[in-house]
Amino acid sequence: NAGVIQTPRHKVTGKGQEATLWCEPISGHSAVFWYRQTIVQGLEFLTYFRNQAPIDDSGMPKERFSAQMPNQSHSTLKIQSTQPQDSAVYLCASSLDQLGGRGAETLYFGSGTRLTVL
Amino acid sequence: GDSVTQTEGQVALSEEDFLTIHCNYSASGYPTLFWYVQYPGEGPQLLFRASRDKEKGSSRGFEATYDKGTTSFHLRKASVQESDSAVYYCALNSGGSNYKLTFGKGTLLTVTP
Numbered sequence: 001n002a003g004v005i006q007t008p009r010h011k012v013t014g015k016g017q018e019a020t021l022w023c024e025p026i027s028g029h030s031a032v033f034w035y036r037q038t039i040v041q042g043l044e045f046l047t048y049f050r051n052q053a054p055i056d057d058s059g060m061p062k063e064r065f066s067a068q069m070p071n072q073s074h075s076t077l078k079i080q081s082t083q084p085q086d087s088a089v090y091l092c093a094s095s096l097d098q099l100g101g102r103g104a105e106t107l108y109f110g111s112g113t114r115l116t117v118l
Numbered sequence: 119g120d121s122v123t124q125t126e127g128q129v130a131l132s133e134e135d136f137l138t139i140h141c142n143y144s145a146s147g148y149p150t151l152f153w154y155v156q157y158p159g160e161g162p163q164l165l166f167r168a169s170r171d172k173e174k175g176s177s178r179g180f181e182a183t184y185d186k187g188t189t190s191f192h193l194r195k196a197s198v199q200e201s202d203s204a205v206y207y208c209a210l211n212s213g214g215s216n217y218k219l220t221f222g223k224g225t226l227l228t229v230t231p
Binding site: 004033042045048091107110112 | 159160161162164167207211217218219220221223
């Protein structure tokens with residue numbers, strides 16, 4: 001079991017460019033989460049999929065961020081027109097979702113993508 | 119809403135010192151509490167969890183006891199090692215239809231030999 005795989009590990013973009021981050025959850029896990037990690041804000045929830053369906057994107061900045069999960073084996077987080085304040089480590093996590101979305105699941109995190117916007 | 123407060127932002131210890139990281143929470147319902155550890159260049163990984171009042175979670179010499187009365191889940195270890203240097207996060211899930219983990223700000227532990 002390779003764990004949650006995130007690519008690329010590092011991404012540098014210029015202000016205004018687009019960034020796409022990839023996540024491959026653990027096989028058999030039906031829940032996928034995206035979190036953003038910064039020194040100031042810590043770990044912030046962005047969005048959540050269950051069985052590929054978007055369930056909650058309440059943490060996503062509405063205008064430039066979007067996430068998709070086209071199949072069981074990968075999810076993408078896309079940031080359009082990147083800004084310096086988007087610089088952060090973006091973490092993807094998956095869980096077994098044995099409780100059917102009723103909470104208290106253990107999350108398994110990838111190593112993250114460090115996004116730097118110049 | 120749910121919240122987790124970790125009092126210490128940074129802790130610096132010598133090997134074999136006793137460690138305490140304080141965690142207090144505020145949540146609706148009866149939350150499940152977690153400690154996660156994050157090593158440089160990696161994502162957070164579960165250290166242990168607890169779901170009931172007075173339940174003790176433990177792993178690798180670390181332990182914490184769920185205390186509903188004081189809304190606390192303090193992390194302790196009797197004798198730290200240099201390899202324990204990492205960031206430690208307290209987190210909660212308030213259950214029910216809430217699937218999100220709410221994290222504290224994290225505590226950077228540095229252990230010197």
